[in-house]
Amino acid sequence: MSARSGRPGPQDPVDTVAGIGPKTAAALAAVGVRRVTDLLLHLPRRYDDRGEVLTVAEALRTGGQVLLRGRVTATAGRRVRRRLHIADGTVVDGSGSLAVRWFNQPWVAERYAGDGVEAWVYGAVGRSRHGRLQLVNPDVEPVEAEQRRDGIVPVYGRLGPLAGRRLRTVMARALEALELLEDPLPEELRNELGLPGLVASLGALHHPGSPADLQDRRRRVAALNDRESPEHRRLAFDELLALAAVVADLRARRRAQAADPIPVRGSFADTCRTLLPFELTAAQRRVVGEVLADLGRDRPMARLLQGDVGSGKTVVAVLAILAVLESGRQAALMAPTELLAEQLHRTVGALLGTTGHRIALLTGSLPASDADAVRAGLAGGSVGLAVGTHALFQEAVSFADLGLVVIDEQHRFGVAQRQRLVDKGAAPHLLVMTATPIPRSLALTVYGDLELSVVDELPPGRHPVRTEVRDPSARPRIWSFLRSEIAAGGQAYVVYPLIEGSESVEAAALEAHEADLREALGGLEIGVLHGRLGRERREEVAERFRRGELEVLMATTVIEVGVDVPAASVMVVESAERFGLSQLHQLRGRVGRGTRPSWCILVTGEAPGTDAEARLGVLARTGDGFEIAEADLRHRGPGELTGRRQWGALGFRFADLHRHRDLVALSRKVARQAADSGRLADLQNALLALHAVGDEFSIG
Numbered sequence: 001m002s003a004r005s006g007r008p009g010p011q012d013p014v015d016t017v018a019g020i021g022p023k024t025a026a027a028l029a030a031v032g033v034r035r036v037t038d039l040l041l042h043l044p045r046r047y048d049d050r051g052e053v054l055t056v057a058e059a060l061r062t063g064g065q066v067l068l069r070g071r072v073t074a075t076a077g078r079r080v081r082r083r084l085h086i087a088d089g090t091v092v093d094g095s096g097s098l099a100v101r102w103f104n105q106p107w108v109a110e111r112y113a114g115d116g117v118e119a120w121v122y123g124a125v126g127r128s129r130h131g132r133l134q135l136v137n138p139d140v141e142p143v144e145a146e147q148r149r150d151g152i153v154p155v156y157g158r159l160g161p162l163a164g165r166r167l168r169t170v171m172a173r174a175l176e177a178l179e180l181l182e183d184p185l186p187e188e189l190r191n192e193l194g195l196p197g198l199v200a201s202l203g204a205l206h207h208p209g210s211p212a213d214l215q216d217r218r219r220r221v222a223a224l225n226d227r228e229s230p231e232h233r234r235l236a237f238d239e240l241l242a243l244a245a246v247v248a249d250l251r252a253r254r255r256a257q258a259a260d261p262i263p264v265r266g267s268f269a270d271t272c273r274t275l276l277p278f279e280l281t282a283a284q285r286r287v288v289g290e291v292l293a294d295l296g297r298d299r300p301m302a303r304l305l306q307g308d309v310g311s312g313k314t315v316v317a318v319l320a321i322l323a324v325l326e327s328g329r330q331a332a333l334m335a336p337t338e339l340l341a342e343q344l345h346r347t348v349g350a351l352l353g354t355t356g357h358r359i360a361l362l363t364g365s366l367p368a369s370d371a372d373a374v375r376a377g378l379a380g381g382s383v384g385l386a387v388g389t390h391a392l393f394q395e396a397v398s399f400a401d402l403g404l405v406v407i408d409e410q411h412r413f414g415v416a417q418r419q420r421l422v423d424k425g426a427a428p429h430l431l432v433m434t435a436t437p438i439p440r441s442l443a444l445t446v447y448g449d450l451e452l453s454v455v456d457e458l459p460p461g462r463h464p465v466r467t468e469v470r471d472p473s474a475r476p477r478i479w480s481f482l483r484s485e486i487a488a489g490g491q492a493y494v495v496y497p498l499i500e501g502s503e504s505v506e507a508a509a510l511e512a513h514e515a516d517l518r519e520a521l522g523g524l525e526i527g528v529l530h531g532r533l534g535r536e537r538r539e540e541v542a543e544r545f546r547r548g549e550l551e552v553l554m555a556t557t558v559i560e561v562g563v564d565v566p567a568a569s570v571m572v573v574e575s576a577e578r579f580g581l582s583q584l585h586q587l588r589g590r591v592g593r594g595t596r597p598s599w600c601i602l603v604t605g606e607a608p609g610t611d612a613e614a615r616l617g618v619l620a621r622t623g624d625g626f627e628i629a630e631a632d633l634r635h636r637g638p639g640e641l642t643g644r645r646q647w648g649a650l651g652f653r654f655a656d657l658h659r660h661r662d663l664v665a666l667s668r669k670v671a672r673q674a675a676d677s678g679r680l681a682d683l684q685n686a687l688l689a690l691h692a693v694g695d696e697f698s699i700g
Helices: 022-029 036-040 056-062 164-180 187-193 198-206 214-225 230-256 268-275 282-295 313-326 338-352 368-380 415-422 440-446 472-487 510-520 535-547 581-588 611-621 625-636 661-677 680-691
Strands: 046-050 064-074 078-081 084-093 096-103 117-127 133-136 139-142 151-155 302-307 330-334 359-362 385-388 402-407 429-434 451-455 465-470 491-495 526-529 552-555 568-573 598-603
Touching: 036 164, 046 064, 046 117, 046 214, 056 064, 056 084, 056 096, 056 117, 064 096, 139 164, 151 214, 164 198, 187 661, 198 230, 230 661, 230 680, 268 313, 282 302, 282 313, 282 429, 282 451, 302 313, 313 330, 313 338, 313 402, 313 429, 330 338, 330 415, 338 359, 338 385, 338 535, 359 368, 402 415, 415 429, 465 472, 465 611, 472 491, 472 510, 472 568, 472 598, 510 526, 510 552, 526 535, 568 581, 581 598, 581 611, 581 625, 598 611, 611 625, 661 680
Parallel strands: 096 133, 302 429, 302 451, 330 385, 330 402, 359 385, 402 429, 465 598, 491 552, 491 568, 526 552, 568 598
Antiparallel strands: 046 151, 064 084, 064 117, 078 084, 084 096, 117 133, 117 139
């Protein structure tokens, strides 16, 4: 509690707000709300325009969202099913009456019994199953001293135990803390950027007022609900700037570091030609040149390597690793899953097996004695390259002389996670790779500390994958087609979003469909692969599929990356609407890796004309990963492309990387200017303190 005013302060515990006791505070803490500021950052999920009062007769004619004043009565409710209670009533004024129905609100019968109460009623007029016009679960507030909640009214999503009128009341009391809230952006900068102050923004978002002019009010409601108001943009900018500050800080630190150059000897090109059983594409040669030039400089490399599935990024990474190993230093190659780490260990081992460098695998499921031996080899320098998962950045792992960190599928890792591995060396070089094309707006935000290389050419002989969207009734034809492909020498994947069925998720599950698929494809060798299998069993199934002993692989998304089978020519994805487009594009990349024409068949129960069906149509229409990523960003936000866990507590609650593209570029510019002027640390600390961001976002 603020000593100056007796009111709650922004950093005070949430139970300093009147109406929040210890029990409620504990429940709020469980959903991340501990300070008064955390409460204030819980914005309304929508805004209702309650500035125009209609009569019941007018409401019956116009329908839609209406505000009425009348006498509300309710009859005794009834329980229809175990979890469904219904109460009926009416709202009456001088022009007529309108039916009201409440679901799971058994207390209304007592509150509005008898002659009822004079009240303001707000809700949507719709039709019941029998065609009767009615209001369903309207907001009802008794008329007191001729006052009503008019104008633009904030409507909040449930916050722990708080909801509805109680949450609005608590929020109004929390607004008293605004007068003590410090703005992380200096006034001069706010004026330069044309952004409102933080105090004014939060005040207006929680208590928006109401323009007197009808058209002005409607425009204001539309801007608030679209999150395009100046106040929403201010909070979005804060979020984007907090991330941009972290990225600028990383960039500045890296540029201030000195690295030991890794020279590439003249014989290196001959060594590469000897090792590789194929010719590099022009794009690969260009990117290898960029990477080797970085390694030869006296500042640590920080480069993002983008390339579509099958473009040959791994080969580029292997050549960079070889250059580092040949210089007598060590390298680490980190992957997000054990399956991918195991695949990379095999691939890299096959390419570098004749060089004499020791390559080791380190994952969480490795037997303790084997893991101890790998860690000892890394610490002593006898192991040149460690390929592994998150196990690589654990505290027990140390390197004798780490010269290069390579991270595959970077979008699966957080900013802090990659830094934890980098910190195990003295300014090692960093190469991060992703097969998920990243829209420019997202790349500038998330990877602004990295230089960019793009492998924009597929190896010769690759065929584009033909993609079709089919409904479940097509399964017999799909299985018939799959049989014909296998008879011609192909192999097939059948992918499911779930291992087992779930009451809360309507989607196909592998275990529920296994018997049916085995019956439909009787006579074919079918294997099953998912994340619950032990490492040895997982390796056995994957290896049998690679050797062609299994003709069909039933799997979950564990095969999204890390399984390379050139003979595989058909990918069937069940409940395809449950996946993001970028994830489907990755899955599709498991086929078309050989010289056979290939197909990807997306099975969905979504009806034609729905958003999900239109979204899948993007994948059927194009193989351009960047176009697909842009569509995914529009439909699903950045979580599918970046993995929301890496942003810690911030989670992009206010920013939309598609809608706020101008703010993305602006935040990057402001962060760099702050870094150049020496103000970055103060700005970063103020922003991160406001949003209470955790270690996964902040770089120590």
